[in-house]
Amino acid sequence: MTNLSSMTSLSNITRSKGDPKVIHSGPRSRGIPESLARGLGWFSLGLGLTELLAPRRITRALGMEGKEALVRVYGAREIGSGILSLSVDKNLGLWSRVAGDGLDIATVMTALRPDNPKRDNVVVALALLLGITAVDLIDAQATAVRHSRGAGRKRSYRDRSGFPRGVQASRGAARDFKTPSDLRHAPPLAAVSKRIPAT
Amino acid sequence: MRALVWHGKEDIRCDTVTDPEIEDGRDVIVKVTSCAICGSDLHLFHNFIPAMLPGDVLGHETMGEVVETGHGLNGKLKKGDRVVVPFTIVCGECDQCKRGYFSVCQKSNRKKYLADKVFGHTTAGLFGYSHLTGGYPGGQAEYLRVPFADSTVQKVPDGIPDEKLLFLSDIFPTGWQAAVQADIQPTDTVAIWGCGPVGQMTIRSAILLGAEQVVAIDHLPERLEMAEAGGAITINFDEENVVERLNELTGGEGPEKCIDCIGMESHVTPSMPDTVYDRAKQILLAESDRPHVLREMIYVCRPGGLISIPGVYGGLADKIPMGAAMNKGLTFRMGQTHVQRWTADLLRRIEEEQIDPSFVITHEVPLDKGPEMYRMFRDKQDSCIKVVLKP
Ligand SMILES: [Zn+2]
Numbered sequence: 001m002t003n004l005s006s007m008t009s010l011s012n013i014t015r016s017k018g019d020p021k022v023i024h025s026g027p028r029s030r031g032i033p034e035s036l037a038r039g040l041g042w043f044s045l046g047l048g049l050t051e052l053l054a055p056r057r058i059t060r061a062l063g064m065e066g067k068e069a070l071v072r073v074y075g076a077r078e079i080g081s082g083i084l085s086l087s088v089d090k091n092l093g094l095w096s097r098v099a100g101d102g103l104d105i106a107t108v109m110t111a112l113r114p115d116n117p118k119r120d121n122v123v124v125a126l127a128l129l130l131g132i133t134a135v136d137l138i139d140a141q142a143t144a145v146r147h148s149r150g151a152g153r154k155r156s157y158r159d160r161s162g163f164p165r166g167v168q169a170s171r172g173a174a175r176d177f178k179t180p181s182d183l184r185h186a187p188p189l190a191a192v193s194k195r196i197p198a199t
Numbered sequence: 200m201r202a203l204v205w206h207g208k209e210d211i212r213c214d215t216v217t218d219p220e221i222e223d224g225r226d227v228i229v230k231v232t233s234c235a236i237c238g239s240d241l242h243l244f245h246n247f248i249p250a251m252l253p254g255d256v257l258g259h260e261t262m263g264e265v266v267e268t269g270h271g272l273n274g275k276l277k278k279g280d281r282v283v284v285p286f287t288i289v290c291g292e293c294d295q296c297k298r299g300y301f302s303v304c305q306k307s308n309r310k311k312y313l314a315d316k317v318f319g320h321t322t323a324g325l326f327g328y329s330h331l332t333g334g335y336p337g338g339q340a341e342y343l344r345v346p347f348a349d350s351t352v353q354k355v356p357d358g359i360p361d362e363k364l365l366f367l368s369d370i371f372p373t374g375w376q377a378a379v380q381a382d383i384q385p386t387d388t389v390a391i392w393g394c395g396p397v398g399q400m401t402i403r404s405a406i407l408l409g410a411e412q413v414v415a416i417d418h419l420p421e422r423l424e425m426a427e428a429g430g431a432i433t434i435n436f437d438e439e440n441v442v443e444r445l446n447e448l449t450g451g452e453g454p455e456k457c458i459d460c461i462g463m464e465s466h467v468t469p470s471m472p473d474t475v476y477d478r479a480k481q482i483l484l485a486e487s488d489r490p491h492v493l494r495e496m497i498y499v500c501r502p503g504g505l506i507s508i509p510g511v512y513g514g515l516a517d518k519i520p521m522g523a524a525m526n527k528g529l530t531f532r533m534g535q536t537h538v539q540r541w542t543a544d545l546l547r548r549i550e551e552e553q554i555d556p557s558f559v560i561t562h563e564v565p566l567d568k569g570p571e572m573y574r575m576f577r578d579k580q581d582s583c584i585k586v587v588l589k590p
């Protein structure tokens with residue numbers, strides 16, 4: 001029972017005695033690209049919250065004092081990317097992260113000036129940013145491929161009428177069915193204009 | 200046994216779980232021979248239906264053989280019976296059941312208190328469809344316990360393959376009820392949004408019931424092709440304006456009957472800006488359902504016409520044009536399917552070869568491929584329309 005997530009064990013409380021309960025997990029729908037997207041989504045949320053709530057920590061570490069407002073805006077953007085990456089539209093979230101990485105890199109580059117006493121920190125930050133950009137790019141591409149609509153065979157369903165006697169012979173074949181009184185609707189307009197006799 | 204188990208958003212696993220056990224005299228255990236993934240299971244896959252818990256067994260389209268029986272079945276079922284298990288669990292005794300409104304059975308939801316809170320009043324218990332509808336383990340599994348089995352299941356004869364009978368559990372009666380409650384007349388144009396499995400069954404039902412024109416709306420070529428094969432005129436909304444084309448086909452009057460086989464997860468595309476607006480609100484938890492189809496139906500439907508909604512909605516939808524709906528005097532009919540009201544009649548129509556519902560199956564795979572198939576069905580890959588699983 002060690003490989004059971006605690007949530008699953010906890011939610012077993014809501015089950016009755018004869019209901020099936022998980023013993024161990026097997027093949028799953030979530031692949032590596034999806035799991036990575038979730039990780040990156042949570043990372044975005046964490047970073048975004050830090051940028052939003054404690055921007056001075058970041059500007060001070062990078063010698064970018066005075067840019068707190070900008071960092072807050074970036075924090076809001078990061079939270080948006082995080083929510084998207086955690087949603088069903090994770091691919092959009094990952095591409096928004098890639099775009100955000102570009103903005104981050106461009107902004108941190110401005111702190112690379114020789115007179116910045118925190119220049120070493122800036123170099124480390126840039127290296128981290130480049131690394132995470134690569135991960136974002138790879139995962140954005142991987143999820144795009146994995147979820148691409150229309151992948152696999154293109155099959156033709158032209159012969160699948162579902163009517164053993166063919167479509168023409170099946171039109172109205174169930175007219176023996178009597179609509180129950182609770183499901184009747186207004187008489188057809190055509191009956192009023194005498195296109196057909198009223199039924 | 201093995202079963203498909205929900206663990207969270209987009210996280211479904213083929214787990215080993217304990218076998219279900221008889222709890223009540225009216226229970227039976229069914230050894231599952233075939234089960235299917237339903238379009239409405241994708242709302243669970245996306246975690247858009249509230250009150251799912253990790254560890255819930257999925258699946259509500261199931262058939263198989265009775266292998267164990269409770270002691271209170273009054274001889275109505277015995278070991279060895281071949282049965283289709285409708286997704287609605289029904290007591291057969293309450294006033295709603297007695298008038299044929301099975302999907303709002305007053306007794307079968309064992310978590311009535313939850314539904315009373317969320318919906319105002321309880322509805323029927325459903326297999327594998329969240330704790331709002333009873334938290335009953337579903338049938339994408341090797342074995343299924345069926346509560347109130349004597350009134351819930353449909354016995355079926357030997358000699359007809361599973362593939363022709365399985366969809367009596369949901370999509371065939373669902374498409375049928377969608378068409379029947381539209382009270383189709385020989386002069387009617389019936390417009391059907393969505394050519395997924397329920398849409399396909401609705402098209403066939405509307406043809407059998409004798410509509411003058413059946414028009415089907417989607418954008419996936421393989422689904423439109425299947426719709427056309429079933430006798431529908433098709434509209435690809437990526438290429439044509441749906442409202443213009445429907446008016447064109449009806450001499451500018453609009454279709455008399457409009458049927459929504461999409462429900463809460465309308466396709467999102469920038470060419471229909473309201474869908475993008477809905478998706479954004481949904482992500483921000485400001486709206487749960489995306490009602491693009493409802494808006495379009497209300498706008499295009501003929502005054503005095505009827506709107507039938509078999510597609511599943513889960514919570515709150517925004518910007519429904521009630522002004523147009525009210526002033527045009529439209530009739531709305533909706534609900535989970537009263538499956539047991541239709542199964543016996545539809546079984547006869549299958550036996551008489553009026554219809555063979557197996558046409559919709561595009562994939563048949565072992566149960567342990569289920570998690571992967573959820574993803575593939577959702578992503579519409581490999582021309583996937585309907586998946587049948589073999590435990
Ligand atoms: Zn279903």
Ligand SMILES: [Zn+2]
Nearest residue numbers: 290293296304
């Ligand atoms: Zn009942």
